[in-house]
Amino acid sequence: MLKSHPIFEHRRIFAPGPTPVPEEVLGELARAPLHHRTKEFIGLFDRVRQRLQFVFQTTQPTYLLSSSGTGAMETCIVNLFSTGDEILVLNAGKFGERWEKIGTCYGMKVHSLKFEWGQAADPEGVRGFLRAHGNIRGVFFQASETSTGVAHPVEAIAKVVRAESDALVIVDAITALGVSDLPLDRWDLDAVVSGSQKAFMLPPGLAFLALSARAHDRRKIAGVPRFYFDLNAEDRALAGGESAWTPAVGLIMALDRVLAGMEAAGLPAIFAHHKRLAEGTRRGVSAMGLELFAKKNPSDAVTAIHVPAGVEGKKIVSHLRDTFGITIAGGQDQWKGKMFRLAHLGFFDSLDMLTVLGAVEMTLKALGHPIHLGKGVAAAQTFFLEENT
Amino acid sequence: MLKSHPIFEHRRIFAPGPTPVPEEVLGELARAPLHHRTKEFIGLFDRVRQRLQFVFQTTQPTYLLSSSGTGAMETCIVNLFSTGDEILVLNAGKFGERWEKIGTCYGMKVHSLKFEWGQAADPEGVRGFLRAHGNIRGVFFQASETSTGVAHPVEAIAKVVRAESDALVIVDAITALGVSDLPLDRWDLDAVVSGSQKAFMLPPGLAFLALSARAHDRRKIAGVPRFYFDLNAEDRALAGGESAWTPAVGLIMALDRVLAGMEAAGLPAIFAHHKRLAEGTRRGVSAMGLELFAKKNPSDAVTAIHVPAGVEGKKIVSHLRDTFGITIAGGQDQWKGKMFRLAHLGFFDSLDMLTVLGAVEMTLKALGHPIHLGKGVAAAQTFFLEENT
Numbered sequence: 001m002l003k004s005h006p007i008f009e010h011r012r013i014f015a016p017g018p019t020p021v022p023e024e025v026l027g028e029l030a031r032a033p034l035h036h037r038t039k040e041f042i043g044l045f046d047r048v049r050q051r052l053q054f055v056f057q058t059t060q061p062t063y064l065l066s067s068s069g070t071g072a073m074e075t076c077i078v079n080l081f082s083t084g085d086e087i088l089v090l091n092a093g094k095f096g097e098r099w100e101k102i103g104t105c106y107g108m109k110v111h112s113l114k115f116e117w118g119q120a121a122d123p124e125g126v127r128g129f130l131r132a133h134g135n136i137r138g139v140f141f142q143a144s145e146t147s148t149g150v151a152h153p154v155e156a157i158a159k160v161v162r163a164e165s166d167a168l169v170i171v172d173a174i175t176a177l178g179v180s181d182l183p184l185d186r187w188d189l190d191a192v193v194s195g196s197q198k199a200f201m202l203p204p205g206l207a208f209l210a211l212s213a214r215a216h217d218r219r220k221i222a223g224v225p226r227f228y229f230d231l232n233a234e235d236r237a238l239a240g241g242e243s244a245w246t247p248a249v250g251l252i253m254a255l256d257r258v259l260a261g262m263e264a265a266g267l268p269a270i271f272a273h274h275k276r277l278a279e280g281t282r283r284g285v286s287a288m289g290l291e292l293f294a295k296k297n298p299s300d301a302v303t304a305i306h307v308p309a310g311v312e313g314k315k316i317v318s319h320l321r322d323t324f325g326i327t328i329a330g331g332q333d334q335w336k337g338k339m340f341r342l343a344h345l346g347f348f349d350s351l352d353m354l355t356v357l358g359a360v361e362m363t364l365k366a367l368g369h370p371i372h373l374g375k376g377v378a379a380a381q382t383f384f385l386e387e388n389t
Numbered sequence: 390m391l392k393s394h395p396i397f398e399h400r401r402i403f404a405p406g407p408t409p410v411p412e413e414v415l416g417e418l419a420r421a422p423l424h425h426r427t428k429e430f431i432g433l434f435d436r437v438r439q440r441l442q443f444v445f446q447t448t449q450p451t452y453l454l455s456s457s458g459t460g461a462m463e464t465c466i467v468n469l470f471s472t473g474d475e476i477l478v479l480n481a482g483k484f485g486e487r488w489e490k491i492g493t494c495y496g497m498k499v500h501s502l503k504f505e506w507g508q509a510a511d512p513e514g515v516r517g518f519l520r521a522h523g524n525i526r527g528v529f530f531q532a533s534e535t536s537t538g539v540a541h542p543v544e545a546i547a548k549v550v551r552a553e554s555d556a557l558v559i560v561d562a563i564t565a566l567g568v569s570d571l572p573l574d575r576w577d578l579d580a581v582v583s584g585s586q587k588a589f590m591l592p593p594g595l596a597f598l599a600l601s602a603r604a605h606d607r608r609k610i611a612g613v614p615r616f617y618f619d620l621n622a623e624d625r626a627l628a629g630g631e632s633a634w635t636p637a638v639g640l641i642m643a644l645d646r647v648l649a650g651m652e653a654a655g656l657p658a659i660f661a662h663h664k665r666l667a668e669g670t671r672r673g674v675s676a677m678g679l680e681l682f683a684k685k686n687p688s689d690a691v692t693a694i695h696v697p698a699g700v701e702g703k704k705i706v707s708h709l710r711d712t713f714g715i716t717i718a719g720g721q722d723q724w725k726g727k728m729f730r731l732a733h734l735g736f737f738d739s740l741d742m743l744t745v746l747g748a749v750e751m752t753l754k755a756l757g758h759p760i761h762l763g764k765g766v767a768a769a770q771t772f773f774l775e776e777n778t
Binding site for chain 1: 419488503653654714736738739741743750755761771773
């Protein structure tokens with residue numbers, strides 16, 4: 001039997017979040033939580049917020065929200081925009097659509113610039129749209145579109161928006177922050193959001209947010225009714241070093257440890273690491289004869305792959321799960337069953353990628369797809385070895 | 390860089406003990422220990438000792454010692470033999486020698502029947518020796534010789550000893566119990582010892598022991614001065630359900646969980662699992678063009694491999710450690726630098742073996758050895774897939 005008996009079975013997550021948690025961090029998570037209205041916690045909270053500035057590459061204050069990343073997306077909308085505001089969403093996948101839904105929910109006039117799934121947003125398309133629509137108050141997009149494995153050209157889009165409008169540049173960096181370069185201050189972005197269960201190697205439960213000075217100014221004249229996600233309440237609490245609501249203390253304690261490690265590593269090493277894992281994965285997948293979903297601008301967080309003809313896509317996901325205990329993501333919406341995705345953001349190393357490539361090869365073979373076992377693994381091995389020289 | 394930054398680095402153990410510990414068992418280890426003179430612990434201790442009977446395949450009582458496996462080896466000698474007793478050790482590797490050292494230490498007259506490293510002990514050689522030496526009181530050997538990756542023919546040796554003498558059959562099963570079939574009662578073995586950090590998926594600190602009725606009888610007329618390892622003290626305590634000395638309670642709590650899993654799996658599934666991982670590993674290694682150390686009678690616990698000509702053996706070990714965070718074992722004594730060993734006993738699955746095979750390929754390539762990347766991995770993939778049909 002290929003499948004191990006449950007007592008020998010490992011659980012391996014190769015989904016784009018939650019991602020694996022290092023053992024040392026699991027140990028931290030097993031500690032008793034501090035009380036959140038104590039000097040100890042206030043000291044920790046202050047340190048963590050400073051360390052997040054390092055990851056966001058900003059001198060602006062950072063916010064920790066006890067919510068999923070979607071909560072941080074909503075926070076941007078309800079604090080920086082008002083009912084009736086015109087906003088532009090660059091929609092090139094599942095998560096682009098989420099900005100539209102939240103904006104619509106709060107009564108904004110949502111414009112959508114659609115790009116085909118698998119394509120990156122085109123800055124010149126954005127320029128044309130903004131020239132034709134003079135009242136856009138915010139441009140929303142993803143740094144890394146998790147549903148397609150595409151990285152959008154954040155810096156170029158931000159420049160276009162700045163040149164053509166006074167709209168705020170709002171970036172969902174949930175699977176990008178801590179993966180690829182995304183300097184809030186240097187690229188003059190207005191809002192960047194992320195979440196704990198991605199490059200931060202933690203379980204879900206925390207979202208992160210930072211705003212530009214321009215966005216903080218906008219807060220004074222904008223906003224819709226909001227309570228839990230009200231940044232004014234948060235600012236009042238932060239004046240005393242605390243959070244407005246009871247924070248997810250255990251996750252913040254563990255985050256402190258993760259951020260200490262990320263600081264010690266330095267951002268260039270972290271970005272190079274993800275770039276290397278992503279490229280090795282893409283080489284392996286291509287050597288198997290499979291087609292990458294993102295022909296250009298692939299994300300370093302997740303690799304999306306076309307299900308080959310003659311194979312049922314959902315069977316790839318279920319076979320990996322049932323036979324190897326591996327969780328990967330399939331395609332979403334219209335790409336359900338036609339795409340599968342391998343993540344490499346957070347606590348992964350090159351051997352992990354060999355492992356999942358080997359398991360994908362065996363899965364395709366078991367599903368009757370003609371495949372040369374070991375070929376994808378060998379391509380990744382070769383790349384990782386070359387990178388070592 | 391091939392090496393991951395430390396924050397992304399996984400620690401992977403492929404040594405023949407300590408072996409990896411499942412996450413659920415780590416969680417159990419993080420619990421506060423019970424006090425060992427309480428009803429709760431006595432109930433647990435009783436259950437664990439019964440569950441060990443299942444693994445030893447015996448109706449005889451089992452002993453838990455808070456020591457390494459060597460302590461259980463010493464326990465056999467000091468309780469079952471007396472100063473001046475003649476004993477025979479089948480010495481086919483590092484651990485055979487350990488029986489000699491302990492016997493000599495307690496004033497026994499130790500005979501040694503040597504077999505080349507990599508060879509299994511020959512039952513007919515044992516027969517010849519016993520016919521020439523009429524006073525042998527015990528025959529000592531390993532079920533699996535960890536230093537050479539050889540499985541000795543336990544049942545055949547035991548039959549010869551029984552036919553030719555009244556010597557006790559003493560089996561070091563430290564890397565064999567819970568890996569391959571080793572029924573104490575059915576094969577009429579007199580003493581079998583094992584340890585927690587092998588097939589039992591736990592950290593080191595516990596040793597296990599069971600004796601035949603014949604061995605219990607021998608205890609009445611044998612023994613040397615002993616205190617910590619005195620089975621009479623243990624029996625007195627066990628009459629009240631307790632251990633003589635403070636036991637490693639945390640490990641015993643976790644062992645209970647492991648044994649529940651092993652019971653649920655059943656021994657045939659556990660043995661088949663190890664056999665499959667071992668065979669897949671051997672196929673992968675052979676496909677790389679490497680030479681297996683044990684040409685015949687390979688152990689299902691650990692695969693020993695000749696270092697190929699032109700490669701420095703210790704560099705294989707250090708490169709795997711420094712580049713991949715993988716711990717494997719090298720050769721011991723005269724085979725230092727000339728052999729390396731990959732373990733597959735305990736909490737491993739088939740993907741783990743692909744992982745280490747891939748890392749060994751990359752290591753040999755990095756060390757200048759001509760190797761076709763992916764070929765060993767592919768052979769293991771092919772075998773594991775065939776086994777699935």
